[in-house]
Each structure stands twice: as C-alpha cells, then as structure tokens.
Amino acid sequence: MRLPRSTRRATALPVAAALLLTTAGCGTGEDTAPTGKSGAASGGTLVIGATGKLPNTDTVIGGAGFEGKRLFSFQLYEGLTRYDLSATDAPPEITGALATSWKVADDGKTWTFQLRKGVTFQDGTPFDADAVVFNLDRYLNKESEFWTEALGAAAGEYAGGIAKYRKLAADRVELVTAEPNGHFVEDLAHVLIASPTAIRKTGTANFSRKPVGTGPFSFVSQKEGQQIELKANEKYWRGAPKLDKLIVKALPDAAARTAALRSGDVNWIEYPNPDDIATLKADGATLATNSYDHLWYWILDTKHRAWKDVKVRQAANFAINREAIAEKLLHGTADPALQAAPRATFAYDKAGDAYGYDPDKARALLKEAGFGKGFETSVTVPTGGSGNLLPVPIAEAVQRDLAAVGIKAEIRTTDWTTLISAEADGKVALGSDAIAQSTTLFQSEALLPLFIGSKSPFWTGGYSNKKVDALLASASASTDQQARRADYRQALAEVTKDAPWLFVVNDRNPRALAPKVKGLAQPQSWFLDLTTVSVER
Numbered sequence: 001m002r003l004p005r006s007t008r009r010a011t012a013l014p015v016a017a018a019l020l021l022t023t024a025g026c027g028t029g030e031d032t033a034p035t036g037k038s039g040a041a042s043g044g045t046l047v048i049g050a051t052g053k054l055p056n057t058d059t060v061i062g063g064a065g066f067e068g069k070r071l072f073s074f075q076l077y078e079g080l081t082r083y084d085l086s087a088t089d090a091p092p093e094i095t096g097a098l099a100t101s102w103k104v105a106d107d108g109k110t111w112t113f114q115l116r117k118g119v120t121f122q123d124g125t126p127f128d129a130d131a132v133v134f135n136l137d138r139y140l141n142k143e144s145e146f147w148t149e150a151l152g153a154a155a156g157e158y159a160g161g162i163a164k165y166r167k168l169a170a171d172r173v174e175l176v177t178a179e180p181n182g183h184f185v186e187d188l189a190h191v192l193i194a195s196p197t198a199i200r201k202t203g204t205a206n207f208s209r210k211p212v213g214t215g216p217f218s219f220v221s222q223k224e225g226q227q228i229e230l231k232a233n234e235k236y237w238r239g240a241p242k243l244d245k246l247i248v249k250a251l252p253d254a255a256a257r258t259a260a261l262r263s264g265d266v267n268w269i270e271y272p273n274p275d276d277i278a279t280l281k282a283d284g285a286t287l288a289t290n291s292y293d294h295l296w297y298w299i300l301d302t303k304h305r306a307w308k309d310v311k312v313r314q315a316a317n318f319a320i321n322r323e324a325i326a327e328k329l330l331h332g333t334a335d336p337a338l339q340a341a342p343r344a345t346f347a348y349d350k351a352g353d354a355y356g357y358d359p360d361k362a363r364a365l366l367k368e369a370g371f372g373k374g375f376e377t378s379v380t381v382p383t384g385g386s387g388n389l390l391p392v393p394i395a396e397a398v399q400r401d402l403a404a405v406g407i408k409a410e411i412r413t414t415d416w417t418t419l420i421s422a423e424a425d426g427k428v429a430l431g432s433d434a435i436a437q438s439t440t441l442f443q444s445e446a447l448l449p450l451f452i453g454s455k456s457p458f459w460t461g462g463y464s465n466k467k468v469d470a471l472l473a474s475a476s477a478s479t480d481q482q483a484r485r486a487d488y489r490q491a492l493a494e495v496t497k498d499a500p501w502l503f504v505v506n507d508r509n510p511r512a513l514a515p516k517v518k519g520l521a522q523p524q525s526w527f528l529d530l531t532t533v534s535v536e537r
Contacts (some may be wrong), residue, residue, distance in 0.1 A: 043244045044535025046517065049251040049260050049269040052386050052416070053225050058208040059192040060139065060154040065386030066440065066526040067270060069190075071248045072228055074527055076122075077192035077213030080113055080132070081185050085521070085529040088290060091344055091442070092525045094186050098127060098193055098214065104479055108180030109163075115171040119237045121195035122218035129167040134196040136165050136175075138204070146204045158190040158446055180477040182484050183445035190444065216241045216531045226250050242519065242534040252384055261285065267514035267535060271389070274331035277512070284515045288522040289508040291344035293443040295337055296389055298379055298398070298502035301433045302462045306375045306407075313499035315365035317355040319405045325397050326505050330389065334505040340495040342506045344524040345442040347489045354496050355503060362405040374406020379434040385416030387438035387526075389507055395436050398504060409434075423459045435459070438507065442488070443526050448472065452495055463500035467491075 055068030082097035099113040119127040137144040139155035164176040198212035217230035230246040251257045254273035300307040322336030338353035381395040412430040422429040454464040475487035516536040
C-alpha cells in the first residue's frame with residue numbers, strides 16, 4: 001500500500017518519445033470464465049514497472065505491501081475466496097475462488113466451505129481438502145515441519161483467528177474461528193493456498209525459488225528483489241489469461257519508470273510521476289485511474305503537549321489546502337480527503353466531509369486551545385513505498401500550510417521498511433511526533449482495528465475512543481453485511497471528529513499503459529484482474 005522515491009519531472013528524451021511507447025512486450029457465487037486465448041487477437045507480454053521492491057514469492061510472506069500482492073501474489077496464488085474485480089463503479093465484493101459456497105452456523109464461528117472441483121495446481125497436482133488443511137497447518141500449526149515463525153506471523157493478520165480446522169470430505173472443509181467474525185470470508189482471500197507436493201519437494205526454506213499455486217499465472221523465474229517472470233496458466237479454472245507472459249520489474253524511482261515506459265523497456269508503469277502525465281498522454285499512453293480505498297495522512301501523537309488537544313488537531317486539519325495538493329502537486333491523480341473514510345468505500349458519507357481549507361478557523365481554534373502563537377512539532381516521512389504517492393513533496397506542502405497558521409513541523413525522512421518496522425513495534429522511526437504514510441482501511445476489514453483500535457499493537461499515536469472500540473467489536477462479530485457497514489461508517493465519523501490524523505488526500509491509483517496494452521478494467525481496489533489484459537503484437 002505505498003510508493004516511490006520522490007523526484008522532480010524527468011526531462012523527456014526526444015528519441016524515446018518518438019517511439020510512442022510501442023516497443024515493449026511484442027512478440028458466494030460461481031464465476032463466469034473470461035474469454036481467454038480462445039478469443040481473437042490476444043497474448044503478448046505485459047511488462048510492468050513497479051514502484052518498490054518485489055515481494056517474497058512464498059504465499060503470504062510478501063513484504064511489498066498491496067502492490068506486491070496485486071502484481072504477483074494474487075496472480076500466482078488464490079485463497080478460498082477472492083475479490084470480484086470486474087466492476088469499475090463500486091468497491092469489489094467477495095466471491096468464490098477455491099471454494100464455491102459457504103455457510104456459517106448459528107454460533108457465528110463454525111464455517112463450512114464447499115470446495116471447487118476439478119482445480120489443479122500449476123504443477124498438475126489436484127487441489128482438494130487435504131491441500132487446504134496442509135496449508136493451514138503450515139501457517140498455524142507449530143508442529144508442522146513446514147511451519148516457520150515468518151509464515152506464522154504473516155498469516156496471523158488474516159488467519160490468526162482460526163481456532164480449529166478439519167477436512168469433512170475431499171471437497172469440503174470446516175473452519176472454526178475463536179470469535180464470531182463477520183468478515184471471515186474476506187480474510188480468506190488473503191490466506192493463499194500453495195501446492196503441498198511442491199512444498200514437500202523443496203521444503204519451506206526453498207519454496208520461494210519454485211513457488212506453485214492455482215492462480216492465473218505460473219512462476220517462470222526471478223531475479224530476487226528486481227524482476228519476476230510469470231507465464232499464463234493454460235489450465236486455470238476461470239480460463240487461461242489472454243497474456244502469454246507477465247513480467248514485473250522493480251523500478252522505485254519515478255523518473256526511471258517514466259524513462260522505461262518511453263524507451264519500451266516496460267509497457268505499463270505503476271504510479272507515474274504526476275508531472276510526467278501530460279507528456280506521456282501526448283505520446284500516446286493511456287492513463288488508467290479510479291477511486292479506491294486509500295488515505296494519505298499523518299498519524300499524530302495524541303500524547304504530545306499540543307496534539308493531545310482535539311481543537312489543535314482539528315485546527316491543523318483546517319489549515320491544509322488539500323485541493324492544491326490534489327490538483328496542482330498531484331495533477332488530479334488524487335482527491336482531497338475531508339474525513340477519515342476514503343471516498344471509494346462503503347463507509348464514506350459525503351455529509352461527513354468535515355475539513356475544508358479554512359486557515360482563519362485554524363488560527364481561531366489554536367487560540368482557543370492556548371496555542372495562539374503556534375508550536376513546534378516533527379513528522380517522519382518515508383521516501384517511497386507502495387501507495388505513498390510523492391510522500392516528501394506532499395509532506396512539504398502540508399508543512400507550508402501548517403507554518404502559515406503557526407505550526408512549525410520538521411520533516412525527517414527514512415525508508416519505508418524502517419518506518420513500518422518501527423510502527424509495527426509500537427514506535428516512531430526517528431522519534432517524531434507524527435508519521436506520514438498511506439493506508440487502506442476497508443479493502444481488508446481485518447486491518448481496521450490495527451489503525452483505530454485502542455489495543456492495537458501498532459503505533460497509533462495513542463488514539464483511544466471507547467465508542468469506536470465498541471463499534472468495531474460490533475461490526476467484526478456481525479455476519480449482517482449492512483449492519484456491519486453501518487457500524488464502520490459511524491466509527492469513522494467518530495474518528496473524523498476526534499481528528500487523530502491529518503486527512504490529506506485519497507489517491508486515484510493512476511497507472512500509465514502503452515498504446516498496445518488492451519483490456520484493463522480498473523476497479524475501485526488496490527488489486528487487479530490481469531486475465532483480461534492483452535498486448536497487441
């Protein structure tokens with residue numbers, strides 16, 4: 001969920017521009033299968049320039065945020081469920097993947113999943129209930145020879161609530177959660193299933209060298225941290241992808257991504273530098289954007305002498321000219337964030353937009369709080385990372401707006417891994433009074449308590465609201481989707497009022513595609529369905 005090292009616009013290369021970006025890549029419900037390779041012109045090689053390091057290829061370990069998951073993990077592997085990414089006008093719903101249907105008992109904890117028949121792993125071995133139990137053992141059972149601490153920790157975010165599991169039949173499993181969990185079927189989209197045969201053959205230590213799943217693309221090769229190559233899984237249960245090959249390259253520098261697209265080294269880049277968009281479009285590139293579950297924000301230390309006062313936090317939110325950041329700095333690739341709930345989520349209510357640009361109101365609130373002369377603070381900002389847009393320039397824009405009302409913020413920069421590692425430890429890298437970063441709130445409901453729950457193991461700035469905790473608990477336990485969403489909407493309204501964050505922008509997930517790339521349906525999601533994409537030869 002984050003992004004690249006900040007740069008200024010790269011100078012366009014006349015010869016590369018003349019190429020017009022055309023050279024790379026030549027050569028609960030049932031799902032309807034895509035057209036696949038039975039269609040007319042299809043195939044080709046899609047080469048994607050990613051914004052950060054590439055993930056560990058072993059199932060849930062990942063490590064490259066949601067970008068790594070969307071470009072690799074969800075292409076190679078699947079869970080019992082998946083996001084339906086075919087729609088572009090609403091956030092994605094959950095549908096069946098390796099399970100076709102499910103039901104929950106009256107206790108709200110005992111779930112029975114009917115497994116999809118006829119599915120094979122990319123090594124030709126069958127998917128069945130034994131494969132599900134094997135993978136859950138690998139994640140949750142310390143007695144399994146294939147369990148590791150790294151796998152257990154990574155799986156804990158989504159599978160940690162599973163108390164028991166068992167095979168009922170070759171095509172049926174029972175999973176029991178420790179507590180009622182209304183978003184359990186969504187969680188299982190992230191509990192990825194690998195080939196037991198392949199794992200037994202390589203052992204866990206070496207599985208990442210030859211990973212095998214059931215997804216639409218199968219593994220070919222990798223240069224660790226630099227490039228991963230996949231090929232179409234011709235026996236994919238939804239139908240073979242249109243592409244022949246999918247190659248993902250790590251290009252964390254925005255200028256390098258633009259240059260690679262212009263030269264034809266890639267034919268798709270994640271998050272183009274906003275300054276380059278106009279010239280890329282003039283050269284024939286397509287810009288794909290859509291709102292999705294994204295917030296770029298500052299987490300404030302609510303125990304800090306000034307930030308502990310809600311009026312000060314609200315004042316800072318009124319000081320920010322979000323429209324200028326979204327339109328001038330980011331060239332329309334983001335929307336102003338006027339509340340805690342991102343725009344493209346079921347928790348968003350336009351009536352809840354609370355923080356327009358009003359520096360006079362900001363000064364008045366500061367005066368009421370006893371900080372009429374302002375104060376000094378600090379913020380740690382990553383230089384890049386999945387979903388982080390242009391983090392340093394955005395932080396500098398916020399810094400200028402805050403200074404205009406008397407709040408002097410020192411910016412301290414670090415790399416993304418250092419920032420989130422410290423945060424996961426309950427700390428702030430470089431000891432600042434705030435953290436600037438991006439996040440998802442509802443793409444994975446299981447993560448929400450980590451950001452706004454009082455008992456979160458992560459650093460949340462000390463924010464605590466008993467009403468928010470109660471609403472989160474009520475939502476999590478409910479299998480009634482509408483009731484759950486109403487609870488979340490109310491919880492985020494409380495967060496908006498409490499203002500433990502500076503709400504800055506909601507990203508529109510831009511990516512630039514060469515003219516020969518066809519068939520992308522850009523969903524309101526961090527994730528993508530690449531089975532419909534092709535590259536003209």
